[in-house]
Amino acid sequence: MRRLIFLSLVGGLGLAALVSLGVWQIQRLAWKGELLQTIETRIAAAPVALPDAPSETTDRYRAVRVNGQIEPGELHVFWVTKAAETGYRVIAPFVTEDGRRVLLDRGFIPSAAKAEDRPIGGATVTGNLLWPDEGDWTTPEPDTAANILYARDIAYMSDKLGTEPVLIVARDSTAAGISAQPVTTAGIQNNHLQYAITWFSLALIWAAMTTYFLWRSRPKSEG
Template sequence: MGGRIITVGLFGIIGAAILVSLGVWQLQRLAWKETVLAEIEARIDATPVGLPAAPDREADRYLPVTVTGQFLEDPARVLVSVQGSGPGFRLISPFGTEGGRRVLVDRGFLHESIETVPLPEGEVTVIGNLHWPDEVDGFTPAPDIARNMWFARDVDTLAAHFDTEPVFIVAREMSVSDAPVTPLPVTSEGIPNNHLGYAVQWFGLAIVWLGMTAFLAWRITRRTA
């Protein structure tokens, strides 16, 4: 009996140690992710700069920029639901800068009950952040161009549709009113950070593992008593 108890005990301790180490690793990942999120938030809130000549999708992601120019065409409508507001659309408009560039501007949210909204007229200064949203997967429907119904902010497809650079600015504010459109600026809220939950799961499994080990040891002693 003693040998079996020792084997079960070792098995339980080793298994629990592995599970605890995975929990500790997730806590380390949590600290790393919180540092990354703090850096992203600081970058988002930094002082806006001029639009880079050739923005890089990784190096310039979340970069605050300011551009001046004119909105050129009616926007693409990207289906979205906003908590507290319900379903509606993000309005993505082509924008011509003073320097002759054509880029994309995400103007914000328009509730589905509003049929049309005029383009801001004249010279407009837009302050926002560069972004290349990753919203397309194998289940995303193709846009219904005839109905102007889009299902994701697919920068490359939108740029091809409007003949712009694949440069995407999510507006934070404008020099003119764009009501009833509500800006939906870039934040770090949508970036997943589930490491604490994973750590709790691993630690919980370690406790269950030890409990099962203790129960098995108890059963062995009962059978041999």
């Protein structure tokens, strides 16, 4: 009898824990869905003037339009497109009409175009503010000799180009030969449904195993 009580207790607690984790992932799924909808709405919103002091907390993905000058000097961030084409994202300094100097992600160029000159000068740019979440401890250090970065590190790029730590990602191409890579939600993972299915599947397996062991441990009738 003690064995049955012990197995029932362990089985019940384990089942409750697994089901709770599955329910939590369903709640996270709903939260992530609402978050993605909010981000998509902000990305596609009518552009506004560049805020005086953009904040990652309040201005991430905000649509903006700026007039000014694309200046010489650019950084190249190694990139692989969805079509598996390798090349670079071109990051250039942009000086607005009121004299602010910010970072501009002009878009993608193929590897063969790295050494080519790109048009600079007056431009009106519509894009979105972004604080990229790229790179980790495995990311290589920038190759300064070859002008190759492996992540859009805003602090590093703004220091190298002498700009505010503010990045505008252009929605449209800023010159021939540069493919726009506008901000989207495609890179934001939403795997909570898969996680929920995993936890509920484990709960089902746990329940089946608990039932089996309880059946095996039932008192045997004599005679």
